[in-house]
Amino acid sequence: MSKRGRVLVAMSGGVDSSVAAVMLHEQGYEVIGLTMKTWDYASSGGSSKETGCCSLDSINDARALAVAYGFPHYILDIRNEFSGSVIDNFVEEYIAGRTPNPCVLCNTHIKWEALLKRANHLDCEFIATGHYANIRVHDNGRYVVSKGKDENKDQSYVLWGVSQENLARTRFPLGNFSKTEIRQMAEDMGQHELATKSESYEICFVPNNDYRSFLRHQVTDLDDRIGPGNFTLSDGTVVGKHEGYPYYTIGQRKGLGIALGRPVFVLEIIPETNTVVIGDEVELQRSAATVRNINLMKYASLEEPMEAITKVRYKDAGMTSTLSQNGDTMQVEFHHAVKGIAPGQSAVFYEGNDVIGGGFLA
Structure with a gap:
């Protein structure tokens, strides 16, 4: 085993996770690559050729890179777990009148748990992903997710649910780099096709980003039940x-x-x-929100109200707010009204670049 330790890297076949694996390899870690098969178009109601992180092409790309750099690569089929947790929750949330946040659930309950379980089997001290975020240890000894250097790619918002135990074993090699720099690294590695791979901003398991058709495919009598x-x-x-x-x-x-x-x-x-209640844009504004199922990172708990920046959407700039904790619920009072608060989405609290914690909007 190398002096840096053995690390299991989640490799989707995309440029980010591929460069992350090579970076760790060159830094002296003993790298093992793992590609997780989480879904397929057939089970999602899609008819076009599979694309994205779970396609056969992407799996083959990840494996080819591992072979080129001489480290092992495995494929892990977690479609059953993914379907039973992420997809079922996605459907249940829409039927409950909420807007789900599948990437948070996938990170927290599927990818991290699946990675760590396999890491233990392979005697890996660490796991790593291609997320654009950082992890640091605060003065109080707690592990904190912080924003990545690239503000346009920062993924700290979807990582609020990761536990302290899991953060302690996680590495984010891309946190201090921009997307442009990562693409250039891939070019410098001689991986032109990888460097120029397009990105998908859609939910990975919803074909053509058509969630209505997806819901109808998953719940075949949905239109009969809810007309x-x-x-x-x-x-x-x-x-x-x-x-x-x-x-x-x-x-x-x-x-x-x-x-x-x-x-x-x-x-x-x-x-x-x-x-369905509709109205003018001004009616979307809210001055407060309740956030449930919170997970705190930077502090074990908030004994007193504190000021923070709260983001209620991934691309939200955030709004200054006052946080008041009550058990696993956080009351958020916004200093200026915000619009579009959607129950089921995530609210994430920041102190500077650090994630204080987050939860689901009630």
Whole structure:
């Protein structure tokens, strides 16, 4: 075993995880590559050629790189676990009238757990991924996820759920690099095709980013169970019909299929009555939020209210807020109103570049 230790690297076949594996290899770690098969188009209702991190081409690309650099590579089929946790939750959340956050669940409950379980079998001290984020140890001894150097690629938002125990064994080699620098590294490695691979910003298991068709494929009697319902205004006035509440999300403007002579947005989803409340953009604004199932990183708990930046979406710039903890719930008071708070999405709390913690919007 090398002096740096043995590390199991999650390799999707993309440029980020591939360069991460090579970086660790060149830094003197004993690298073992692992590609996880989490889904396939057939089970998701897709008909086109598979693309992305779980395709056969991507698996072969990961393996070819490992062979080129002389380290072992394994494939781990976790489709059953992924389906039973991430996909089932995705469907259940929409049926509950919420907007799910599958990447957080996948990171927390699938990828990290699957990686660490296999790392233990292979006597690996560490695991590593190609996330654009950093991990540091705070003065109080706790492990903290911090923002990556590349603000446009920073992925700290989707990592709030990782436990202290798991963070202690995690490495993020790309945290101090930009995407442009990583692509150049791949070019310098002689991996032109890898360096120029396109990126997908869609949910990996939803074909063509069409979540409505995906829901119908997963729940074949969904349209029978939940038929058309009413669009109403905030005062209860019925202004039209919708296809069924699971097919809408908070803040949605396009695709509503209703014309009121002005832009309108989804303000609220009421599953009990199959009602979708719509209204003007200003009505989306909220001054407070409740966040459930919180996981704290930087501090074990918040004994007193504290000021922080809270992000309620991945690409959200964040808003200054005051946090007050009550058990596994956090009350967030925004200093200025924010819009588009969608139950089921993540709220992540920052102190500077550090993730204080996060949870799901109630």
